[in-house]
Each structure stands twice: as C-alpha cells, then as structure tokens.
Amino acid sequence: MRVSLNWLKEFVDITMSPDDLAQLLTMSGLEVEQREPLAHSLPGVLAARILSVKPHPHADHLFICQVDTGKKEVQVVCSASNLKEGAMVPIALPGTVLPGGMKVEQTLIRGESSVGMLLAEDEMGLTDDHTGIMILPSEMKQGTLITKGLPLEDWAFEIALTPNRPDCASVMGIAREIAALTGQKLRRPETELEEGEKAIEDLTSVTIVDPDGCPRYAAGMILNVSLKPSPFWMRYRLYVSGVRSINNVVDVTNYVLLEMGQPLHAFDYDRLIENRIVVRRAQEGEPFTTLDGKTYTLTSENLMICDGKRAVALAGVMGGLNSEIFAGSRNVLIESAYFDPRTIRRGAKRLGISTEASYRFERGVDIEGIPIALRRTMMLISRLAAGEVILGMIDNYPKPRRPLVIDLNVEKANRFLGTSLSRQTVTRYLRSLEMEVDAADDHVLRVRPPTFRIDLTRDWDLMEELARLEGYDNVPVTLPPIRPSDEKDDPQFVLGDRTREIMIGLAFTEIISYSFISADSADLLGAEEESGLRSFVNLMNPLTMDQSVMRTSLVPGLMAALKINFSYGQKDLRLFEWGKVFIRRSPDELPTEHYSLCALITGLTNPKEWYREERTADFYDMKGAAETFLGALGLQDRQFRVEKVSPWYHQGISCEIYIGGSKGGSVGQVSRDVLRRFDLDTESVYLFELDGALVLEKMRGKKRFKPLAKFPAVLRDISLVVKRETESATIREIIKREGGDLVESVILFDLYEGGKIASSEKALAFRICYRSEEATLDGREVNRLHEAIIARIGKETGGRLREG
Numbered sequence: 172m173r174v175s176l177n178w179l180k181e182f183v184d185i186t187m188s189p190d191d192l193a194q195l196l197t198m199s200g201l202e203v204e205q206r207e208p209l210a211h212s213l214p215g216v217l218a219a220r221i222l223s224v225k226p227h228p229h230a231d232h233l234f235i236c237q238v239d240t241g242k243k244e245v246q247v248v249c250s251a252s253n254l255k256e257g258a259m260v261p262i263a264l265p266g267t268v269l270p271g272g273m274k275v276e277q278t279l280i281r282g283e284s285s286v287g288m289l290l291a292e293d294e295m296g297l298t299d300d301h302t303g304i305m306i307l308p309s310e311m312k313q314g315t316l317i318t319k320g321l322p323l324e325d326w327a328f329e330i331a332l333t334p335n336r337p338d339c340a341s342v343m344g345i346a347r348e349i350a351a352l353t354g355q356k357l358r359r360p361e362t363e364l365e366e367g368e369k370a371i372e373d374l375t376s377v378t379i380v381d382p383d384g385c386p387r388y389a390a391g392m393i394l395n396v397s398l399k400p401s402p403f404w405m406r407y408r409l410y411v412s413g414v415r416s417i418n419n420v421v422d423v424t425n426y427v428l429l430e431m432g433q434p435l436h437a438f439d440y441d442r443l444i445e446n447r448i449v450v451r452r453a454q455e456g457e458p459f460t461t462l463d464g465k466t467y468t469l470t471s472e473n474l475m476i477c478d479g480k481r482a483v484a485l486a487g488v489m490g491g492l493n494s495e496i497f498a499g500s501r502n503v504l505i506e507s508a509y510f511d512p513r514t515i516r517r518g519a520k521r522l523g524i525s526t527e528a529s530y531r532f533e534r535g536v537d538i539e540g541i542p543i544a545l546r547r548t549m550m551l552i553s554r555l556a557a558g559e560v561i562l563g564m565i566d567n568y569p570k571p572r573r574p575l576v577i578d579l580n581v582e583k584a585n586r587f588l589g590t591s592l593s594r595q596t597v598t599r600y601l602r603s604l605e606m607e608v609d610a611a612d613d614h615v616l617r618v619r620p621p622t623f624r625i626d627l628t629r630d631w632d633l634m635e636e637l638a639r640l641e642g643y644d645n646v647p648v649t650l651p652p653i654r655p656s657d658e659k660d661d662p663q664f665v666l667g668d669r670t671r672e673i674m675i676g677l678a679f680t681e682i683i684s685y686s687f688i689s690a691d692s693a694d695l696l697g698a699e700e701e702s703g704l705r706s707f708v709n710l711m712n713p714l715t716m717d718q719s720v721m722r723t724s725l726v727p728g729l730m731a732a733l734k735i736n737f738s739y740g741q742k743d744l745r746l747f748e749w750g751k752v753f754i755r756r757s758p759d760e761l762p763t764e765h766y767s768l769c770a771l772i773t774g775l776t777n778p779k780e781w782y783r784e785e786r787t788a789d790f791y792d793m794k795g796a797a798e799t800f801l802g803a804l805g806l807q808d809r810q811f812r813v814e815k816v817s818p819w820y821h822q823g824i825s826c827e828i829y830i831g832g833s834k835g836g837s838v839g840q841v842s843r844d845v846l847r848r849f850d851l852d853t854e855s856v857y858l859f860e861l862d863g864a865l866v867l868e869k870m871r872g873k874k875r876f877k878p879l880a881k882f883p884a885v886l887r888d889i890s891l892v893v894k895r896e897t898e899s900a901t902i903r904e905i906i907k908r909e910g911g912d913l914v915e916s917v918i919l920f921d922l923y924e925g926g927k928i929a930s931s932e933k934a935l936a937f938r939i940c941y942r943s944e945e946a947t948l949d950g951r952e953v954n955r956l957h958e959a960i961i962a963r964i965g966k967e968t969g970g971r972l973r974e975g
Contacts (some may be wrong), residue, residue, distance in 0.1 A: 210323035215267035241314020253303035337534035341432030433544035434528035445479025537623035684728025687718035725769035743774030766863030793857035
C-alpha cells in the first residue's frame with residue numbers, strides 16, 4: 172500500500188516527522204518498507220507568466236514565448252500545443268537540475284535563443300502527463316517557487332500490509348490507525364450531495380441472483396456528466412499512489428478506492444441493455460472480454476455483473492469492454508458492492524487476474540461502508556463532471572449482518588500480556604479503534620468491533636490490539652511456563668539441521684523454493700511418461716498455473732534459482748536445498764512425502780588469484796561433495812555406480828549413489844537439452860540428489876568409538892593396467908575383500924590414459940594402508956598379502972601391474 176502523507180493529513184493531524192511516523196506505524200504492525208520524498212527536488216522551478224506566443228520562423232512545430240519570471244523577461248522556445256498568452260506556467264531557468272538529473276542550459280534552437288525551459292508535469296516527476304505544459308493557478312505570483320504556491324512537497328510511504336488487515340488498504344484506514352496511536356481526532360471524508368428530483372427506482376433496478384456471492388449491492392446514478400481530464404490535485408495523488416489517470420469519472424472511482432478502501436465501478440448507463448443490473452454466476456464456457464481487451468472463458472466459479480441480457484463486468488475484478496466509460500458517455504451508473512472474498516479469490520486466481528479491486532475484495536471490505544463510499548463517489552463526480560445526481564440509491568441488502576459481540580476479561584488480558592492495564596485504559600484503547608464497549612460485569616467488557624475490522628473475532632484478537640496501542644516496547648518481557656517434553660527430537664529435523672551444517676561447511680548456500688511448481692517441470696527435465704516425476708499431487712485451488720502441483724523433485728526449484736542468479740550476472744554458484752517432495756499414490760491414499768537433498772555447482776570453483784589459476788567446477792567436485800556429506804554423517808558404506816540415471820543428467824557423466832547397498836541418489840552433469848529448455852547459457856552444471864529417508868534409515872545403527880591406532884601403518888602403492896570399462900570401485904572392493912581387516916584404507920591417487928597405454932585400457936594407481944590392531948606388521952607378511960591382492964585383481968578383472 173502506497174500512501175501520501177499530505178493525503179493522510181486531511182483526515183488526522185500529524186505533527187511528527189516522516190521518520191517518526193514510519194517508526195510509529197512499523198511498531199504498531201504496519202511495516203513501512205520505504206519512505207520517498209516527493210517534489211523535494213524542484214527548488215529552482217518558478218511560476219512565470221507567458222506574455223506573448225508567436226510561431227518559430229524556422230520550424231513549423233515550435234513557438235517563441237516571451238515569459239515574465241518576476242525578476243526579468245526571458246525568451247523560451249517551446250513545442251507545447253497549449254501555450255497561450257496570460258497563462259501561468261512553471262519555468263526552469265539555466266542551471267536548474269530537474270528530477271531526472273537533466274541540467275537546464277541556455278541554448279540556440281533553430282537559430283533562436285531559449286533561456287530556460289517551460290515544463291510539463293512528467294518533466295517535474297509530478298504525473299505521467301506530457302500532453303502539454305503544466306498550467307498553474309492564475310492567482311500565483313510570478314517568481315514564486317511552485318513548491319511554495321502548490322502543496323507538492325510530500326512523502327510517500329510504502330506500507331506492507333498483512334492479509335488480515337484489509338481495513339488498512341486505504342488512506343482512511345491508515346489515518347484511523349494514526350489517530351488511535353496518537354490520540355488525535357479522525358476526520359471523515361465529505362459525502363453531502365445535492366440530489367435532483369428524478370428517483371433512481373424509475374430508471375434502474377438491481378437483482379441479486381446469488382446472494383451468497385454478493386450479500387450487498389448498492390447503485391447510484393448521475394446524468395449528463397461532462398467527461399474531461401481530472402484536475403491536477405487528483406491526478407497527482409493517483410500518480411503518487413501508482414494509479415494511471417483516465418478521465419474525471421473513472422478517476423473518482425479509483426480515488427475513492429484508495430481513500431476509503433471500497434472498490435467502485437462506473438458503467439455507461441446507456442450501454443446497459445434494459446438499463447438494469449443482475450448479479451449471477453457465469454455459465455460454463457461463457458466468454459467475456461474485459462476492459463483490457465482480453466477474452467476469458469468462464470466457469471460457474473466466476474461471479475458476474477450483468478445487464479438485462481449479457482455480462483458487463485467480472486464482479487470484484489474488472490469491468491467489461493462492452494460497458495466502459497468512453498468519450499461519448501453521458502449517463503453513469505455507479506456500483507458499490509460487497510462480494511464474497513472466497514468467490515472473488517477463486518475466480519480471479521483461476522483467470523490469472525489481479526487488480527486493485529480484487530486485492531481488496533479477496534481480503535474483505537467493509538459491508539456497512541458501501542453506501543458511504545457510494546455517496547462520496549457521486550459527490551466528487553458531481554463536482555468534477557457536473558451532471559444531475561439522481562435522487563436516492565438502490566441498496567440491495569437481503570440479509571443484513573448481525574454485529575459481532577466479544578467478551579473481554581480484563582484480568583485475563585493482563586495475565587496474557589504481562590501488563591497491568593486498568594479497565595478504563597482498556598476501554599479507551601478499544602474505543603479509539605471505533606469499537607463499542609460496554610461493561611458486562613466488574614471484570615468483563617462487552618465489545619462490538621466495527622464491521623471494517625474483519626480480523627477481530629475472538630478475545631485474543633482484542634488483546635493483540637491492546638498490545639499494539641500500549642506499544643510493544645512497553646509490554647514487559649516474560650517467559651511463559653513451559654513443561655519439558657519427554658519426547659525426543661524428530662530425527663528428520665535433526666538430520667535437516669545436520670545437513671545444513673555440513674553443506675554450509677562445504678561452501679554451499681541454502682535456498683528455499685516453493686513446494687508448488689508447474690506440471691511442465693517434468694517436460695523441462697525430459698521425464699518419461701511413466702516416470703515417478705510425473706506423479707503429481709494436483710492442487711484444487713492453485714494460485715497460478717505455475718504453482719498448480721506439488722513438487723516431486725527439488726531439481727526444478729534449484730534450476731529456477733540458477734536462472735534467476737544468471738539473470739543478475741552471478742554464474743559461480745554452489746546451491747543446495749533440503750526439503751520435502753510429494754509423490755501421488757492411489758486416490759484413496761495420502762501422497763508419499765519425504766525429505767530430499769539436492770545440491771548444484773556451476774561456474775568457477777577457484778577464481779584466478781596471484782597464487783593459483785582459475786578452475787571450473789567439474790563432475791568430481793560434485794561427487795566429492797556428495798562423498799564428503801555422506802562421510803560426515805558416518806555413512807562409510809557408499810558406492811558410486813555407473814548406471815542409467817535420471818533423464819536430466821548427461822548419461823556419460825553421471826552415476827547412481829548406493830548407500831549400504833540401496834540406491835539412494837544420483838550425481839552428474841545436467842544435460843545440454845535440459846539447460847536449453849531452462850534457457851540457461853552454460854554447459855557445465857552439476858547436481859547431486861539424495862533420498863533423505865534412506866539416509867536417515869542407514870544412520871539408525873549404533874555409532875561406536877574407534878580408538879586411535881596403537882601400531883604403525885605400512886603403505887604400499889600399486890599401479891595397474893585394466894580394461895577401460897573397469898571401475899575403480901571394483902578394484903577397491905577386491906583389495907578390501909582380499910586384505911580383510913589388515914587393509915585400513917584404499918585411495919585412488921592416479922588415473923592415466925593414452926601414451927603407451929592401449930586405447931582399450933587405462934592405468935589406475937592406488938595407495939593401500941595396511942595396519943593391524945594387535946601388533947606391528949612384519950614386512951614379509953605385508954608383501955605376501957600385497958602379492959595375493961595383485962593376483963586376485965588379475966584373476967577377477969584381467970588387470971596387470973603397470974611396467975616401469
């Protein structure tokens with residue numbers, strides 16, 4: 172919510188600085204994310220009167236103006252079409268720096284001197300209007316700074332609203348909070364109308380076919396309006412609030428939406444067939460074209476505003492192209508309604524539409540404020556667009572809401588908050604928020620919250636309001652009594668914490684992605700039709716189609732994060748995510764969900780520095796990270812086997828990970844096809860994935876302390892020539908099996924191909940550590956065992972010692 176400080180001051184007196192006000196609002200639960208000064212950079216812009224206008228002798232579309240700046244007359248060349256003698260306009264003299272950073276200089280334009288620059292509104296950052304020079308009030312004096320003659324200097328506050336506070340999605344809502352927090356009186360917008368003699372019941376009617384979707388609908392009418400641009404003060408406020416100006420009628424509806432939080436809509440009365448309104452559900456497959464020219468296919472989830480024969484608006488979301496206000500509109504019907512939040516939210520999300528109106532209707536507007544907002548709108552239209560206000564309004568309200576009553580025990584509230592607020596203080600705080608408060612007994616207050624506070628339903632909610640108004644800083648810090656639990660920590664959470672410690676220690680950065688993804692993610696990864704990756708759990712009411720299913724893998728989230736980082740030029744990354752995946756089962760069963768770990772490396776592992784050359788990440792960096800992770804968890808029984816892996820891997824640079832003999836993950840280079848589908852401009856991205864459930868299962872064994880070795884080790888190196896397809900893991904397994912308990916470790920320290928080695932072979936070099944836990948090993952005993960190992964390798968693999 173973006174709100175103007177000057178606009179707030181119309182409804183509540185504010186004497187504190189913008190910084191103090193931002194702090195006050197933030198500490199009351201309305202976080203001010205940003206403060207922006209407005210029109211504070213116009214110190215050199217003056218009001219000047221145009222004395223004469225004549226065509227430029229050497230240009231068809233330029234004019235030469237003689238301008239009185241108050242101290243002197245200057246000549247300015249300008250191309251605006253609205254120049255006229257006697258007009259008061261803003262001028263920037265040479266040396267002035269405009270908000271965009273442009274410095275005004277004296278120049279020659281087609282041979283004529285131009286001393287300064289006459290300014291349009293957008294050139295001063297006031298609105299986006301560049302149709303002509305800004306015309307100032309004629310009563311301003313030449314030479315006056317325009318920031319002194321007009322209330323331009325302002326502050327815009329960007330406020331982050333929580334979903335439960337739709338009452339603050341308006342200037343009045345924020346002003347109401349400030350009044351309660353500071354003890355100031357709140358002023359209301361003017362709503363007095365001068366109505367004509369024609370009764371609205373003789374001109375139109377409102378029929379609500381679906382009262383659950385539309386509990387209240389009010390309508391008013393104004394005839395013979397004059398459409399034209401809105402005055403500057405309104406366009407300025409709309410622009411500050413991020414709303415584009417259209418015309419005086421439509422601008423008023425947007426203005427009141429921002430001011431009071433009630434969305435409104437203006438229909439061209441003459442384009443409504445039978446001149447009446449019907450509120451109903453859409454028919455299945457019914458087409459509808461909105462104001463932005465887009466056509467949608469509707470379902471019964473969409474609530475529609477119709478005339479006598481056709482739909483004219485998506486209720487609570489956007490109007491229709493067939494009933495919009497246009498240059499020829501003269502008679503206007505104004506809608507002010509309350510729509511069911513769930514109905515609007517479902518309909519808007521299904522169509523992928525979000526507007527200022529739907530934002531508020533989805534959260535809930537004030538059902539009792541509907542006629543007030545309607546009268547305010549008609550009053551402003553009658554002043555800005557003239558016309559005849561029709562007598563009365565249609566207010567179709569089939570089932571009026573009963574006021575909610577909440578009993579608040581003052582002693583209970585003080586115990587809960589740790590405060591000692593008196594009954595009188597509690598009553599004063601609640602009444603400052605426009606609640607009705609009466610005494611039920613000596614300890615209980617009977618409270619009726621206003622209808623715009625839809626978040627207040629229980630006494631706990633009222634206690635929160637007391638804490639806000641008392642000030643969170645004034646609520647004492649207390650520790651609630653907590654009884655220790657006999658239950659152990661959930662092993663999954665313990666593993667998650669340990670996973671983060673290890674991965675961060677390996678210089679990875681954790682990401683957290685949405686559990687909701689697009690069903691297209693399986694196509695992007697090249698998953699086969701029968702792949703478990705397509706066993707999606709579909710969401711009944713997805714936010715968007717890009718978040719319509721539960722994820723079956725963490726890979727799409729990591730790839731999406733990679734793409735975002737690439738777009739910001741960050742291409743040296745080490746990312747990981749620990750999170751749940753969800754696999755669909757039969758319709759009668761809940762989906763399988765378990766934790767998974769996925770990590771990614773791309774770009775440089777070593778940047779170039781004075782003591783080392785740069786190095787790009789490769790497969791062995793990723794494999795090493797997986798090995799280190801499993802080793803840190805104590806899972807020594809692990810193997811990396813070359814098998815067919817998931818389709819998003821390069822089949823020649825990938826393998827499966829086995830933990831304790833069970834397949835538990837995979838590691839490899841992401842295939843070029845997948846990178847291309849994700850629109851990633853790189854060829855070297857490496858992933859590893861691990862099944863968290865299997866890791867947890869293999870960790871459940873008892874951990875035993877292994878004492879430090881008492882006897883010395885004997886090291887032997889062995890260099891073997893084996894077939895190219897022979898895996899080093901196979902050799903390692905033979906060495907450990909043949910050597911038994913005397914082989915403490917086996918390390919592969921060299922791989923050689925080419926040269927004198929045949930193209931069908933490769934050379935592997937291992938370092939074997941022999942050690943006994945009972946005595947010092949004899950050299951002859953080690954030699955015999957070493958020879959036996961070499962013989963066994965030759966028998967099972969055909970390998971031989973490498974000569975030389």
